[in-house]
Amino acid sequence: MIGMSTRHILLGLLAGGPSHGYDLKRRHDERFPQARPLAYGQVYTTLQRLVRDGLAEVDGTDSDGGPERTLYRSTDEGARELARWTGEVAPPAPFVTNEIFAKVVVSILASADPAGYLRAQREAHMARMRELTAVKTAPGADLATVLSADYALSHLDADLRWMTTTAARLTTLTAEVHPA
């Protein structure tokens, strides 16, 4: 996810009430089904930083028959920070740092086969889009799954449009990167 902030996502999950690290990790993975799952270590480190910065605090412990677990809750300052972040406009693509773009430019520089690479990449993109379409249209798919698949499909589609245009431009582009 572009500009993803684990601290703000955890603050958002805490907005519903106190929670412990294990539960936050589980809820994160449910809400962001196509994202990389959060590591436990990352959850606990982030919670400690939120406490250090006054955005969250310890709300006691909860054993629930098993090992004792620390409950965390958001502070008022945490709620204000969350409101600020959710309303803040994300910078629209300030830098073009994409691996596909980099590979095409480098393969032109290195006189490799950018057109061949683009064909292979297109096949991989289409295969992933078929997977995501199947996930999203499966009976009983929940809203979080549909939204995340839509997001991924739109971005893969944008890549494909760029790759199609680039394949058509390749002759011109090669001349520009390699001026006579």
Next chain:
Amino acid sequence: MSNPAPLLAARGLVKTYGGTPALRGASVVLRQGEILAVTGASGSGKSTLLHCLAGIVRPDEGSVVHRGSERLDRASEKRLSTLRRTEFGVVFQFGQLIPELTAADNVALPLLLAGAPRAEALERAGEWLERFGVRERAGARPGELSGGQAQRVALARALVTGPKAVFADEPTGALDSLAGEQVMTALVRTVRECGTSVLLVTHDAQVAAYADREVRLRDGAVLTDGADADAVLLEAGA
């Protein structure tokens, strides 16, 4: 993993309209029960390829083989007309429903033309409208339907005779993305249940992603085909 047998196999198709080449040696295989997307830029020959495979247009050169032996490029007009009525269904971007008829009558029409009694034809039409989630619009005329509803009625009409293949040319091209998604989801679910093959022409990668496989055309020739085309064509008798 063994692949299902080819339903249609085209080899070396050439078609020229008034001196402008639309196809320059395109080869493609549509297997039984598969959904095959044909993609490419405007003017790349996608629709002409669909027309040749569906027996709507005869290629200038090349062969179209149906079920391993029947040469559609040499078939009589009468035979092609029978195939289009019984074995093939066609859906276009828009304008295919008869405006004076209700949705139910539009869907019943292919059955009536095949000689089915009216009550039976209307009952089956109702079942197909139900499958596509538009039964409550059965009495509406095409002008009273939304774009997505009209396309779902058109799909019901294309499938009501139980065809072996459906040819869909930009079926969501005139729809917004959510209406397009409903149309594609309904189409895919139904053809999977019935084992129908689909040749899906689209310029939209998100629509092509509903298919099992993609064939890309450029300048009237196939740019990529995941299948081992020559071996498959040989097997298919093309």
